[in-house]
Amino acid sequence: MKAYILRRLLHLIPVLFLTSVIVFLLIYLIPGDPAQTILGPDARPEQLKAVRQEMGLDKPLPVQYVIWLGRALRGNLGKSFINDYPTLQLILMKLPVTLDLTVASFLVALAISLPLGVLSAIRPRGWINWFSYYYNALAMAVPTFWLGILLVLVFGLQLKLLPTSGYVPFFSDPLKALRFLVLPAFTLGAYVSAVLARFLKAALLETLHQDYVRTARSKGLREQSVIMAHALKNALIPVVTVLGLQFGAFMGGAVITEAIFDYPGMGRMLLYAILTRDYSVVQGTILFVVTAFVLINLVTDVIYAFLDPRIRYQ
Numbered sequence: 001m002k003a004y005i006l007r008r009l010l011h012l013i014p015v016l017f018l019t020s021v022i023v024f025l026l027i028y029l030i031p032g033d034p035a036q037t038i039l040g041p042d043a044r045p046e047q048l049k050a051v052r053q054e055m056g057l058d059k060p061l062p063v064q065y066v067i068w069l070g071r072a073l074r075g076n077l078g079k080s081f082i083n084d085y086p087t088l089q090l091i092l093m094k095l096p097v098t099l100d101l102t103v104a105s106f107l108v109a110l111a112i113s114l115p116l117g118v119l120s121a122i123r124p125r126g127w128i129n130w131f132s133y134y135y136n137a138l139a140m141a142v143p144t145f146w147l148g149i150l151l152v153l154v155f156g157l158q159l160k161l162l163p164t165s166g167y168v169p170f171f172s173d174p175l176k177a178l179r180f181l182v183l184p185a186f187t188l189g190a191y192v193s194a195v196l197a198r199f200l201k202a203a204l205l206e207t208l209h210q211d212y213v214r215t216a217r218s219k220g221l222r223e224q225s226v227i228m229a230h231a232l233k234n235a236l237i238p239v240v241t242v243l244g245l246q247f248g249a250f251m252g253g254a255v256i257t258e259a260i261f262d263y264p265g266m267g268r269m270l271l272y273a274i275l276t277r278d279y280s281v282v283q284g285t286i287l288f289v290v291t292a293f294v295l296i297n298l299v300t301d302v303i304y305a306f307l308d309p310r311i312r313y314q
Helices: 002-029 034-039 045-055 061-073 087-122 127-141 144-158 174-207 211-218 223-253 255-260 266-275 279-307
Strands: none
Touching: 002 061, 002 279, 034 045, 061 279, 087 127, 087 174, 087 223, 087 255, 087 266, 087 279, 127 174, 144 174, 144 255, 174 223, 174 255, 211 223, 223 279, 255 266, 266 279
């Protein structure tokens, strides 16, 4: 296992390098001049030139990248043009908020997909299978932004059961925090729950016809033990892959959900930075999210190898 983890860590180096290059170059596709954004439309040419020199924008592109990468490796992601706060400090301020939403959405997806996937696989002709089929089709077809707006209208404005915006830290008031989390967590987790349910059902149906499952049944084990102890563990392998990918996507893909529910996380911060052309915050946030995504994929690979020891020897 140690050799497998070391090999996967070595594979991350070129991935992270290419990621940094792409993130650095993407900023130059955003229209606008950072110096003009800082000084405003009435800035004189000499002022613009001085700011560009201070920011290093007058240097060749490869030199700018080397300087930027060196600072990023030391944890310096620059400062916001809007409020002069260090970008890393802004990210760390918003990270717990996004993690709350990410974990809550993750749990919602698991709470829905596990029973739907398992029950529809072991009872393919029951009503739960038909319910799962229609739920999956609906959850995957409905756009996230439309679902969020619909939930706000129904549960927030008409029934007045749940708040439609805001945030409360979980450890300061857990019950109140859960009320604020219900709608955005379901909005973000609904699509993933449908994907996971379909993957789990397909994997479990295939696993239930394997020889070792028939052997376990022939030994007189209860059906519940056969499914939970033998079939489900191997059926979870493709599900773990999807979970790892989606958990990373939750962190950066909550922009729309956070905007709908006015949730003060990294997604809303990134959207505001893009609208205000705060290049340093955009660059640093994207780099942070992509790096977290890559590291989560590494953890997923390790769990994958734990579930199926054959993988680590390939």
